[in-house]
Amino acid sequence: MLFLFHDTQLFLTPAADGTWLPLAAASFTPVADGLAFDLPAPDGTPCRAARVVDAALPGAQLWDLRTAHAVLPPALYALATKAAELLHWDAHTRHCPVCGTRLVRQTDISKRCPACGEEQWPQLQTAVLVLVERGDEVLLVQSRSFRHDFYGLVAGFVETGESLEDCVRREVREETGLEISPPRYVASQPWPFPIQLMVGFRARYAAGTLRLQDEELRKGGWFTPATLPTLPSPPSLARKLIDMWLQERCEAEM
Ligand SMILES: [Zn+2]
Structure with a gap:
């Protein structure tokens, strides 16, 4: 399952029961220098989050996260929330706040400065x-x-x-x-x-x-x-x- 965001909006596709769901598969262009994140799926389905350049994808519509709450099943809304926060953190943590060197990914949800060793984790x-x-x-x-x-x-x-x-x-x-x-x-x-x-x-x-x-x-x-x-x-x-x-x-x- 793909949690694909264009800016702060999420691509969703209509389901037969009237709810909307993240895309199961799609061909897309990730933003330059953006990280993708694996999400802890509720039922074992592999879930991945990424920010994309595409402003339109076949069969999908862009939803604001506030309004998506009304159409996404609760467990998926929780994942969409996590995805949005990680992608925001990634986009706003490109350089070391101490020495300005470009950060590199260390773990799934942390980055490290190769020059001074400073570590960055998502800050709420x-x-x-x-x-x-x-x-x-x-x-x-x-x-x-x-x-x-x-x-x-x-x-x-x-x-x-x-x-x-x-x-x-x-x-x-x-x-x-x-x-x-x-x-x-x-x-x-x-x-x-x-x-x-x-x-x-x-x-x-x-x-x-x-x-x-x-x-x-x-x-x-x-x-x-x-x-x-x-x-x-x-x-x-x-x-x-x-x-x-x-x-x-x-x-x-x-
Ligand atoms: Zn540094």
Whole structure:
């Protein structure tokens, strides 16, 4: 099975059952100097990922990874995520960051500098997001980076010298002016845009008045299940956390 990417888009071919699948075989032109990667196939089928020059391949269509989530079987979507992250890492790690010499492949997922010995492995950017609740309300915000008019959770990148919990408290304080109870870990998720690990938490409102950080947020506020605005679409972790909260609220009312 071939996970072939043109830029950040993945070639998929329609299956008889309405889903879409990576190509079983294809004739393609890999990008110059790009590595190909073997992927751990769920059922033993050999899987390989590569970035290709071709903008069109017979019988296949290019899909954005966000929308591919709706049509790819979950195990294959997980592989596509891994493929996208490895290919991004390969394209952005061509030279040694210490001495500038061209890196060479060392293992399947590492490179080494032949001049100074520096090793490079894929580096994840770690980001947290947190669902803050107050009674039957949830805190939702709209980041200025969102391309569409929906609300998500307070989120941000972990900084150097910071624990995940410190990061959660800092982001909530910076973005909303609020203090929260100790954050509780809920779930995490790889997020291949381009190479992130999202770590999801929940916390309860503790103190403060909502004061949105203007540079980062367009709008935000407290919402009940009855007043929810447009939410982020699956497969985002924010949506999963909001859906879990919503499910609990509905069960509490029954
Ligand atoms: Zn070097």
